[in-house]
Amino acid sequence: MNEILVKKNLTPVTKLIVVKNPFVAAKAEPGQFVILRVRENGERIPLTIADFDREKDTVTLVFQEVGLSTILLGKLEVGDRILNLVGPLGVPAELPDSGTVVAVGGGVGVAPILPKCKELYRRGVKVISIIGARSKDLIILEDEMRACSHELHICTDDGSRGFKGFVSDKLKELIDGGLKCDEVVAVGPIPMMRATCETTRPYGLKTWVSMNPIMVDGTGMCGACRITVGGKTKFVCVDGPMFDGHEVDWAEAWLRAGMYRDEEKVAVESCQCGGGK
Amino acid sequence: MAVKQRTPMPMQDPAERARNFSQVAMGYTEEMALAEAARCLQCRNPQCVVGCPVSVQIPRFIGLIKDKKYREAIDVIKETNSLPAVCGRVCPQESQCESKCVLLRTGQPIAIGRLERFAADWEAKNGAATPEKPASNGKKVAVVGAGPSGLTAAGDLAKLGYEVTIYESLHEPGGVLIYGIPEFRLPKEVVRREVEYVKALGVKIETDVVVGRTITIEDLFDDGFEAVYVASGAGLPMFMRIPGENLNGVYSANEWLTRINLMKAYLFPEWDTPVKRGKRVVVVGAGNVAMDAVRCALRLGAEEASIVYRRSRAEMPARAEEVENAEEEGVKFHFLTNPVEVIGDEKGWVKGLKCVKMELGEPDQSGRRRPVPIAGSEFVMDCDIVIMALGTSPNPIISQTTPGLNAHSWGGLIADEKTGRTTRERVWAGGDAVTGSATVILAMGAGKAAAKDIHEFLSGPQDKW
Numbered sequence: 001m002n003e004i005l006v007k008k009n010l011t012p013v014t015k016l017i018v019v020k021n022p023f024v025a026a027k028a029e030p031g032q033f034v035i036l037r038v039r040e041n042g043e044r045i046p047l048t049i050a051d052f053d054r055e056k057d058t059v060t061l062v063f064q065e066v067g068l069s070t071i072l073l074g075k076l077e078v079g080d081r082i083l084n085l086v087g088p089l090g091v092p093a094e095l096p097d098s099g100t101v102v103a104v105g106g107g108v109g110v111a112p113i114l115p116k117c118k119e120l121y122r123r124g125v126k127v128i129s130i131i132g133a134r135s136k137d138l139i140i141l142e143d144e145m146r147a148c149s150h151e152l153h154i155c156t157d158d159g160s161r162g163f164k165g166f167v168s169d170k171l172k173e174l175i176d177g178g179l180k181c182d183e184v185v186a187v188g189p190i191p192m193m194r195a196t197c198e199t200t201r202p203y204g205l206k207t208w209v210s211m212n213p214i215m216v217d218g219t220g221m222c223g224a225c226r227i228t229v230g231g232k233t234k235f236v237c238v239d240g241p242m243f244d245g246h247e248v249d250w251a252e253a254w255l256r257a258g259m260y261r262d263e264e265k266v267a268v269e270s271c272q273c274g275g276g277k
Numbered sequence: 278m279a280v281k282q283r284t285p286m287p288m289q290d291p292a293e294r295a296r297n298f299s300q301v302a303m304g305y306t307e308e309m310a311l312a313e314a315a316r317c318l319q320c321r322n323p324q325c326v327v328g329c330p331v332s333v334q335i336p337r338f339i340g341l342i343k344d345k346k347y348r349e350a351i352d353v354i355k356e357t358n359s360l361p362a363v364c365g366r367v368c369p370q371e372s373q374c375e376s377k378c379v380l381l382r383t384g385q386p387i388a389i390g391r392l393e394r395f396a397a398d399w400e401a402k403n404g405a406a407t408p409e410k411p412a413s414n415g416k417k418v419a420v421v422g423a424g425p426s427g428l429t430a431a432g433d434l435a436k437l438g439y440e441v442t443i444y445e446s447l448h449e450p451g452g453v454l455i456y457g458i459p460e461f462r463l464p465k466e467v468v469r470r471e472v473e474y475v476k477a478l479g480v481k482i483e484t485d486v487v488v489g490r491t492i493t494i495e496d497l498f499d500d501g502f503e504a505v506y507v508a509s510g511a512g513l514p515m516f517m518r519i520p521g522e523n524l525n526g527v528y529s530a531n532e533w534l535t536r537i538n539l540m541k542a543y544l545f546p547e548w549d550t551p552v553k554r555g556k557r558v559v560v561v562g563a564g565n566v567a568m569d570a571v572r573c574a575l576r577l578g579a580e581e582a583s584i585v586y587r588r589s590r591a592e593m594p595a596r597a598e599e600v601e602n603a604e605e606e607g608v609k610f611h612f613l614t615n616p617v618e619v620i621g622d623e624k625g626w627v628k629g630l631k632c633v634k635m636e637l638g639e640p641d642q643s644g645r646r647r648p649v650p651i652a653g654s655e656f657v658m659d660c661d662i663v664i665m666a667l668g669t670s671p672n673p674i675i676s677q678t679t680p681g682l683n684a685h686s687w688g689g690l691i692a693d694e695k696t697g698r699t700t701r702e703r704v705w706a707g708g709d710a711v712t713g714s715a716t717v718i719l720a721m722g723a724g725k726a727a728a729k730d731i732h733e734f735l736s737g738p739q740d741k742w
Contacts, residue, residue, distance in 0.1 A: 270546040
């Protein structure tokens with residue numbers, strides 16, 4: 001259980017692991033996440049499921065080494081086991097059966113978008129994907145995304161590849177160029193999802209986002225993951241993680257995401273595990 | 278004959294203990310236990326047993342302590358209670374067994390809880406006898422949740438020969454005993470010992486399984502389980518729905534306590550999970566959970582830790598003993614005070630709690646006098662952490678994913694009070710998942726009742742539900 005079968009470096013700071021867990025593999029649906037713990041005194045951290053294989057009993061996780069727990073996770077090698085892994089958690093994404101969907105993925109957010117695109121493609125929905133990163137070396141899962149997209153647009157902030165600019169800028173260009181689509185799914189860092197929502201808002205274009213707040217238990221007990229959606233408090237772990245992005249209180253979500261920024265630094269420094277780059 | 282005084286519990290000095298996580302009540306010595314046991318009148322018709330939700334044979338075990346037969350004493354307790362070291366510490370004995378003690382009229386009832394704890398701790402020190410694993414009757418029962426209710430039901434069923442598997446969503450068994458009740462009231466080592474005992478009875482515990490997500494109750498029946506007991510415990514924390522509740526520095530008591538107890542945030546950065554250490558901490562609510570939360574705040578170094586409660590002292594739901602402990606440690610109490618807004622700074626952090634003064638009006642549905650705001654009495658308490666300890670509503674995942682399993686509109690599973698039977702055949706439920714936030718011992722009582730009824734059902738014709 002929880003053995004790492006495959007490990008790949010997608011970028012210098014982004015890793016992909018394929019983990020054996022028949023329970024999660026059997027029940028996982030696009031949009032859901034797992035909670036894991038790397039060591040006995042470790043945190044419980046949520047990671048969105050990037051892929052699953054019911055035949056092989058595996059789930060795929062993609063993560064960026066940004067804090068202590070992801071740095072420690074990145075140190076595990078093929079054959080190692082993740083101490084604890086529980087899931088699938090959260091409500092599966094509600095995906096349409098027809099029409100056109102634009103999938104927007106920023107940075108490591110391309111990973112959680114992938115299973116949604118796969119499922120949409122399988123259902124015969126027209127999938128137009130826009131993926132982006134700061135520069136060309138940080139673009140992940142391009143081939144996998146291409147395989148389940150009818151159109152794939154690549155953006156980089158520095159213009160080192162594809163469209164120069166944010167994914168939200170590319171989306172605006174496509175919409176203004178006459179793109180007809182029924183809804184948008186955006187996953188990535190908060191500023192990127194927020195910008196995407198601001199882009200689609202004037203067009204009244206339904207935009208789903210996948211929230212990734214700080215969690216503790218992740219099963220509907222602690223309330224750490226609360227956000228405001230449409231003026232009401234929602235718990236991302238049981239009500240989400242997918243929400244109508246036009247209803248999300250982004251300013252609050254951004255402040256809450258930074259609640260432990262100081263402690264995260266202390267944790268990385270005190271463990272001397274070579275992280276914090 | 279003059280009644281001897283109840284033997285006092287040795288306690289850590291308040292000023293010292295308010296800054297550490299070691300146990301507050303240190304437990305009876307042998308001499309103290311013998312002195313206390315000698316006070317028991319050994320009533321022929323003992324009412325204390327009636328007052329115990331799990332029917333511990335109280336005079337019998339106290340008699341054995343008096344005779345220094347400690348091993349026999351703990352065995353008697355364990356006949357009906359799988360978690361004696363826990364109960365001896367956290368049960369509200371004053372409203373259960375001890376409230377029925379014939380010596381109550383003298384104001385000095387037998388300290389039953391302290392003696393129970395003594396017996397359990399004696400066993401821990403002197404080595405627990407490995408319980409005999411009963412012969413299997415070949416029938417499989419699943420239990421959802423390894424908290425007090427689930428562990429009790431599992432223990433009782435295992436003793437009857439059932440093959441019991443408990444599915445636990447967290448990485449460690451114990452439920453509220455592990456994530457909720459702090460180390461200084463219930464050391465986690467004690468909980469682990471009790472869990473080991475239940476496992477020694479033959480119970481399997483699968484952690485990291487969220488029933489309703491990882492597997493469903495339908496899956497359990499497909500896997501050959503003949504009955505399922507749902508004891509999934511407390512659910513989502515309740516908030517006040519006042520402005521500012523999502524500011525940084527506002528916690529639910531569940532999150533605050535889970536970080537501190539389950540994740541050991543008080544040992545950060547040795548342990549990886551952090552918690553904010555406030556200078557001025559305000560806890561809203563006055564139940565046992567509120568007391569635990571506010572006392573943790575002191576231990577994390579708060580200069581000032583306060584309780585804000587909209588009713589008066591008399592209506593506080595917490596055990597008197599816990600309130601007293603908190604007061605001794607320096608917790609401040611603001612009664613007849615109700616928050617109306619959490620005030621934040623420009624960076625989104627809590628800087629104050631705006632409250633209104635209340636007065637007691639006419640009695641409400643609960644029979645308690647209803648607190649009414651006094652117009653124009655608003656004031657702001659400076660603080661950097663606010664903790665909402667207002668109770669929880671049961672987690673909806675199981676009722677949503679189990680056809681035929683019905684819940685009340687407020688979220689609690691519908692279950693027969695005596696037997697725990699739900700609206701779905703072969704599914705029983707009890708504890709906080711049914712009652713909403715209640716006590717450890719009531720959850721254990723429900724587990725016990727359900728185990729008994731599961732046994733009756735599975736050994737009968739199984740035709741009536």
